[in-house]
Amino acid sequence: MEKGMISVDRWEEGSQAYFLSHLHADHTLGLSPVWNHGPLYCTRITARLIPPKFPGFDLSLLRIVDVGRWYPLSLVSVSSGSETNAQFMAIDANHCPGAVMYLFRGEFGTMLYTGDFRWELTCKIAQMGKKMLLSALKNDKVDTLYIDNTYCNPSYSFPTREVAAQQVVNIINSYPEHDIIIGVDTLGKEDLLLYISKMLNLKIWVWPERLQTMHLLGLHDNFTTKTTLTRVRAVPRYSFSVETLEGLNTMRPTIGIMPSGFSWGLKKVGSKDEYSGHFLKETEMDIDFHRNIRNRYTNNIEKHHQYIYTVPYSDHSCFPEIVEFVKFLCPNNVKGIVSSSLSYIDPCYHLRNIYGTSSLYQKHLIEEERERVEGICKSTSDNFTEEKRKKKKDKKVSFVLNV
DNA sequence: GCGATCAGTT
């Protein structure tokens, strides 16, 4: 086994093939207009979005992949010089436009890297993904699953995006005379905006760069940059704040809507202290608990300010979906690709009940013991905070496949 | 002047 033949969402020199799951900034750290470390595999949609994000990028490096078919990958062992053959398949990740998971198969075993993904089986795209995984894996087991563990904590649960989208429409309908602003990023949530546009039969204002993105995605009819045409505007999330809303309300009555999976757990479970103790020390966290949380909060809309609503519209899998996904695959190993805050806890900790007294959790305990011995794990809350702060500085995402 | 990293924001 050698290091560094394949990189996924990592861009340092030294790999023979580079895979990009999707074009969000936290997966492209290290990519730049002058990057040229090797062939870059991505979907056609992602490829189309690269030039505006990285002007001057060498497009001859791109290798376009379609979902649902195996591609050969010829790799050379750095030490022995011998060739080894592998295959990979891209599967729609149901996250943002162009986003895929990558399934790899070779003498190193079978690995699945989900990238950011939403395992929402009421959605056709996820159903298709499931079919592709089933037919690709046949009787193979996934040896290592690298999973989007953003919300891999039982506190996180939210409804389907269709339900959340209808909640947004309901809010807008309940303010027929108001302007509406919706916080979005540079990519993603297009389906939400389309749903609003179609249900309310209006165009949605977006900022000029965002309109260009919409056009590259083939969306020409539902968006505009002319403010006078519409009362609904999608604005960059970083410019969406209480101050913004208060400022706008001095001119016209305006309601802000923030579609997001976050704010959907901790404070609902109990006080901060109560919860900290809970997930640090509690030893049996059962599925019933998750289900109760889900049932209680699935359809809540949160109005946390005079002018602002938060709606649980998320492009990441919530905890019950992660559980469903891991149960579906029964991988030998699970590793999280997100290392920040809550989710830095080994996902196996929260997933251990899936296999009962599973090997996953045994591995977690061994890992935990190793960390304890190395003095990484601290037991007091002060030290926990300190550790959390340090962890947040860690590089997020991705892995380097060792072949 | 630049790319990379840090700090701060919703």
Place this chain on the structure above:
DNA sequence: CACAACTGATCGC
């Protein structure tokens, strides 16, 4: 408060 995702300031050359 938290998360993902982003911007803008600062650092190092």
